Amino acid sequence: MKKRKIIHRKPNLQFTENYPKHWHSNSPFKTHFLNSLTLIFPTGEKYFIRSIKCLLVNVQSEILQKEAKLFIKQESEHFKEHEKFFKVLKKQGYKLNSLVDLLDHIVNNLLEPYLDSKTNLSITAGLEHITALLAEISLEENFLDEAPQKIQDLFNWHAAEEIEHRAVAFDVLKEVTRSYSKRIQGIIIGYIIISSFSALTTTYLLYQDKELFKLKTVKDCSQLFFTEQALFIKAIKIFLRYLDPDFHPDNEKLDNLSSPIFNSLFKNLGVA
Numbered sequence: 001m002k003k004r005k006i007i008h009r010k011p012n013l014q015f016t017e018n019y020p021k022h023w024h025s026n027s028p029f030k031t032h033f034l035n036s037l038t039l040i041f042p043t044g045e046k047y048f049i050r051s052i053k054c055l056l057v058n059v060q061s062e063i064l065q066k067e068a069k070l071f072i073k074q075e076s077e078h079f080k081e082h083e084k085f086f087k088v089l090k091k092q093g094y095k096l097n098s099l100v101d102l103l104d105h106i107v108n109n110l111l112e113p114y115l116d117s118k119t120n121l122s123i124t125a126g127l128e129h130i131t132a133l134l135a136e137i138s139l140e141e142n143f144l145d146e147a148p149q150k151i152q153d154l155f156n157w158h159a160a161e162e163i164e165h166r167a168v169a170f171d172v173l174k175e176v177t178r179s180y181s182k183r184i185q186g187i188i189i190g191y192i193i194i195s196s197f198s199a200l201t202t203t204y205l206l207y208q209d210k211e212l213f214k215l216k217t218v219k220d221c222s223q224l225f226f227t228e229q230a231l232f233i234k235a236i237k238i239f240l241r242y243l244d245p246d247f248h249p250d251n252e253k254l255d256n257l258s259s260p261i262f263n264s265l266f267k268n269l270g271v272a
């Protein structure tokens, strides 16, 4: 098995500034779409960790065992740093507790216990494919360029590590099942979860701002999903790539994010 470079970094970000409420290009929609990811990631990443941990005993390859442990360490840092940003949002006046509790309840009590461990892992593998490809799009298009530096650091560091460990959950899944339908079932459920959680969370934050039914919100939403960034179109392509029976994350053309870009990113964060 090919050894991949996965490094456990601890950026320990401090969000000390008073960030504007609509910190992304003064757009409530774009800001809250990204805020929604921050709110969803901890629930998701804790689930990813549990789903891998519980099947790790079946992994024969020592290399993959080590990579899975590094995956767990990276994901643990991700949710810790995103949870720190919750405090910023609370300071800005947003009510979050009931929403975060609801997301946790859906995943931890209504989804995970009713699915077998292979299905849970297949959802993790599918969501890892989605996050790695979205990470690539975000880094390539400098999507965060208009955000405050610390928030850029948070998302860009996370994006880079998602690309770095993108194949781990997929390979662990391959060790426990070769079933194509199980793999596809995972990404379908994963898409439904991430889209509905993100829609619910973004809507709730926009509602709190009284920005839900504004023309600018509709315009920014259509720009992000259908025209400028065209995330919806890209998401369909991401899904279709995963349907290929010979798909493997290592074959995804993510290498155009050459290591000098990663290196300077990590250097700026002090975690090179």
Ligand SMILES: [Fe+2]
Pocket: 045, 074, 075, 078, 158, 162
């Ligand atoms: Fe992550």
Ligand SMILES: [Fe+2]
Pocket: 075, 128, 131, 162, 165
């Ligand atoms: Fe990940």
